[in-house]
Each structure stands twice: as structure tokens, then as C-alpha cells.
Amino acid sequence: MFVILVYDVNVSRVTKVLKKARQYLYWVQNSVLEGEISEANYKKLKMELERIINKNEDSVIMYQLRTTKYTDREIIGLRKGGQDNII
Amino acid sequence: MFVILVYDVNVSRVTKVLKKARQYLYWVQNSVLEGEISEANYKKLKMELERIINKNEDSVIMYQLRTTKYTDREIIGLRKGGQDNII
Numbered sequence: 001m002f003v004i005l006v007y008d009v010n011v012s013r014v015t016k017v018l019k020k021a022r023q024y025l026y027w028v029q030n031s032v033l034e035g036e037i038s039e040a041n042y043k044k045l046k047m048e049l050e051r052i053i054n055k056n057e058d059s060v061i062m063y064q065l066r067t068t069k070y071t072d073r074e075i076i077g078l079r080k081g082g083q084d085n086i087i
Numbered sequence: 088m089f090v091i092l093v094y095d096v097n098v099s100r101v102t103k104v105l106k107k108a109r110q111y112l113y114w115v116q117n118s119v120l121e122g123e124i125s126e127a128n129y130k131k132l133k134m135e136l137e138r139i140i141n142k143n144e145d146s147v148i149m150y151q152l153r154t155t156k157y158t159d160r161e162i163i164g165l166r167k168g169g170q171d172n173i174i
Contacts, residue, residue, distance in 0.1 A: 060162070062163070069157075070152060075149075076148075077146045078144065080146045
């Protein structure tokens, strides 16, 4: 499946969350990652993020797209990251 | 269609971008908004954001989902905003 991950976490945990998410997805722009991921890796990533974040303070949203057939992505302005431009 | 909008813009334009996007979508978490939007309003929002941002510095991504039938949203940690909790 295709995943869009957005995080809004305390600054003290940003680096850890970003580092973990980048093991599975690619960085798109500040606080946003996306990519194809297997069901197994999705669960693994979720579990690992749950261990890193503080559930009373932080928020991570994962949008799961079972198909990207009905999805478009439009970028206004700068293309910061993405699959063709992994930072 | 359903839109997920994520922005990564210079701090001097954050308030303007957020204010504009909230006229059409609802705030979900820091730098993320989503919601149902008509084709006409989508174009209007895009045009208005293009006028606000600096294309050499800022980035706004709009994911368009023609259907949410194949999409799930999973929140890890705090639910900050959303349709049931408009800030």
C-alpha cells in the first residue's frame, strides 16, 4: 500500500521520529513522508513509532492508500523532497 | 473530492497560508489540513495559495483523492484536530 505519514511531535522527539520513518518511507517535505510499504512493515513502523512518541503530546497520522489509482499529487511552489530527490 | 493539504512555508507566511486553507479545509494537525472540496473550490484555493507563497522558498502539496473508498487514516498518539474537533 501507499502511505502518507505526517507528524506533529515535540521538538525533542522530531529527530527520532524522522529517522525511524525514513527507514520505511521517503521524505517529502517538513514533517511529511510517503512511500510504498508492505502490510508487515506498516505494522512494524507503527509499533516502533508508538514506542518513540509521547501519546499525550505527539500526533502521527498515517493515511493508507490501498491504491493510488484515484489519487493525484499537486505541488505548489518548491518540490523539496520525493522519490526522485531523496535527501 | 477529498484533499489532504500539507504545507512547508517560511514562517513569515505560515499564518496567511493557514488562514487561506482553513477557508476550504479543516485543520488536522500542525501544517496539515484536509476535507471535501469541490473542483471549483480546489482551483480557487490553489490559485489563492499561489498568490501567497514564494515559489522559490515554500512548498504546498495537495493530495487529491477522488474517492476515499480505498483510504484509511490511522492516528498514533493524540488526535489534535479533525472534522469533529475544529479549532
